[in-house]
Amino acid sequence: MQVTIIEDEPQVQDQLARLLRQYAAVRRCPVEICQYKDGQSFLDAGEQPEILLLDIQMPGLDGMTLARRIRQRGSGACIIFVTSMAGYAVQGYQVEALDFLIKPVEAEPLFSALDRAVRRLEYDRPHCLNLRAGASYHHLDLRQLLYAEAGRHKLMLHTTGGVIECPGSIRGLEKQLESQGFFCCHAAFLVSLAAVTRVDGNELLIGGQRVPVSKHRRRALLEKLAQYWGEQL
DSSP, rough: OEEEEESSOOOHHHHHEEEEEHHHHHHHHHOOOESHHHHHHHHHOOOOOEEEEESSOOOSSOOHHHHHHHTTTTOOEEEEEEEOOOOGGGHHHHOOOEEESSSSOOOHHHHHHHHHHHHHHHHHHEEEEEEETTTTEEEEEEEEEEEEEEEESSEEEEEEEEEEEEEEOOHHHHHGGGTEEEEETTTTTEEEEEGGEEEEEEEEEETTTTEEHHHHHHHHHHHHHHHHHHHHO
């Protein structure tokens, strides 16, 4: 992932870069770090960052004004403000800031903010499933898949656009999608956690349909849902 630091204080820049390298080592993920000392040089570079660590109080173009310009360009970058004043938090909602970190920035809150940024980027990034259904081929955006149901030697994929029947098994589909926010709540059902609107006893409400939950998988499902819903709040 790419993280851009815009900070006019060299010592703070160095500290943030050091923490980012620690994050990369702990999370075992590559992190590309770009650094700018002011907002104008960032704009002049024409960079399209994924995650932005942005100081608010800078000479010239301040961080809040820069964030507005970034949003006006249509950027969906995850903006994490770095500031010594918490009073800017209200203005941050206007530019959809992910978080505010108070200087001096410590590892734990920064790592937590970066984790949420990564999850948001993964959620926003389109993931697709290539399917063959008879003579037809489908390039299905996973955000359209509500749940999958196993039939006789086939799968019925319930999507926002209807049902697609294709060869396969729940177990095989689970291996493909378990890291994409899907959970096998029953031997014959794989559900999108994002599509679950209610848990009603041993059933889930998804897209107006009721999906059964195995008793021995219910606890794990509730844990997954609590984690997922908590992350989305």
